[in-house]
Amino acid sequence: MSLLETKKLVKKFGGVRAVDHVDVRFEAGMLTGLIGPNGSGKTTLINTLTGLLPMDGGTVVVSDNVALHAVRPTSIATYGLTRTFQSVRLFEQMSVLDNLLVVLTERNVWGALFERHGKYHLDTAEDILKKVGLWEKHHELAGTLSYGQRKLLEIARAVSMRARVYFFDEPFAGLFPEMRKVVSAILHELRENGAAVVLVEHDMDLIRSLADYCYVLDSGTVIAEGAPEAVLKQANVIDAYLGK
Amino acid sequence: MEYLIHIAILVSIYSILGLSLNLVVGEAGLLSVTHAAFYGIGAYATALLLTESGMNFFLAMLIGMVITGAIALLIGAVLSRFDGDFYALGSLGFNVIVFSILLNWQSLTNGPLGIPGIARPSLFGFSFESNTSFLTLSLVLLALVWGICTLITRSSFGRVLHAIREDEQAIQVFGYTTTYYKLVIFVLSAMLAAVAGALFASYITFIDPSSFTVNESIFMLSIIILGGLASHRGAVLGAAFLIILPEALRFAGFPTDVAAQMRQVTYGAILILLMLYRPQGLLGEYRL
Structure with missing residues (x-):
């Protein structure tokens, strides 16, 4: 079951389409990875879905029955959405x-x-x-708190929300290995409990081991999607990362 | 002795103003420069009710609080959409408007001539005519306001205010409609300022618009910034410090021909030194 879905979602900054007609689906009980090089629109997508940035086009569908053309930050909690911030905001x-x-x-x-x-x-x-x-x-x-502890506290805050859809924007960055295990376990547990977990991450080993499905973004568009193993082998994904 | 009691009464009144302003500035982090407007509306409402209808002071004060709260609701409905510098400038604008109305609505406020002959409070036949009894009343009201502020800051509501102060957008994401929180604390703060206004009007027995200018709002801000933001004790200490300091400097023994100027200079220098070496205020934890 899809807990959150976008249809042709657009977010523009002036003339630049940071999110360009993006269709993604986040399913219950699945951990979905969002990957792509820096500036590919991952964080902008999350910010648009959580109302921090107003959307410029397209539709957001919550739990297959509520279609939204605008998302307010104050209402996302009632739709069962919660998040952490890439730049830790405690x-x-x-x-x-x-x-x-x-x-x-x-x-x-x-x-x-x-x-x-x-x-x-x-x-x-x-x-x-x-x-x-x-x-x-x-x-x-x-x-x-130290940087790593701050990230953990932010994750703890998101978990306290008992949401249906969790966005984690680079939760592993700057954590030492023991703590990475703790965070992985938390993400697993959320998934087992039927939430849709969305993970933005640059470490491909983590994506391979954690994600059930992943979307690759480049220049605001989805260039590939599917199981991580298969997607990460695709030529256009490798090109996007290495820069042709 | 009379002089000391006079100072103590002023300190109590300004402590109430400091405590109430702290709810908005210290707890919620909204730099409001319009507190004197509510102090003034409370004072005028109470004074007019006392002189025109001769009702009991305490009833007049309560009605004054309700009137002040209603006006604060209108002003706050606009202000609560802002944050940061825009909040400060917008609130300053409202203080200017309220002051102009107090000054120019002659038929209601008697304009610059003010309202004389305001009665001292009385309750069950006991009159607070003497300054000693008035000081007791001021301290009781100060204690009540302190109690109310403590209840607010220790509630879940108070914690949300802190979060708004720290990162308004982040707390919105967790399901709080922050506009309502900012509006409610603004109205509560204004109603408590009206208590100070009522006390001031019946203590001095005369009010005019010059007591409720933007300068007065800035003075109230100095009280809580000096005393320490988001600290109840800081608000009272700040009020005591800023009321007593200029009085104390009278006894500093400056030559008579420059005494007034030297007092001003010393006063200014102490403020600057405090900001340099203790920017969080005397008792404060929180930094703007």
């Missing part, structure tokens, strides 16, 4: 724990005003922080 001057609690508590303004986080929220945050090994630091400010 709430720097808040504690590690608060960075998680803020996505677990009440969304409604009045509800939030009369709510203090409950034991349930604390337990959930504790579980997730222990999973990424950051529980010891839960009282420290997010801004004081």
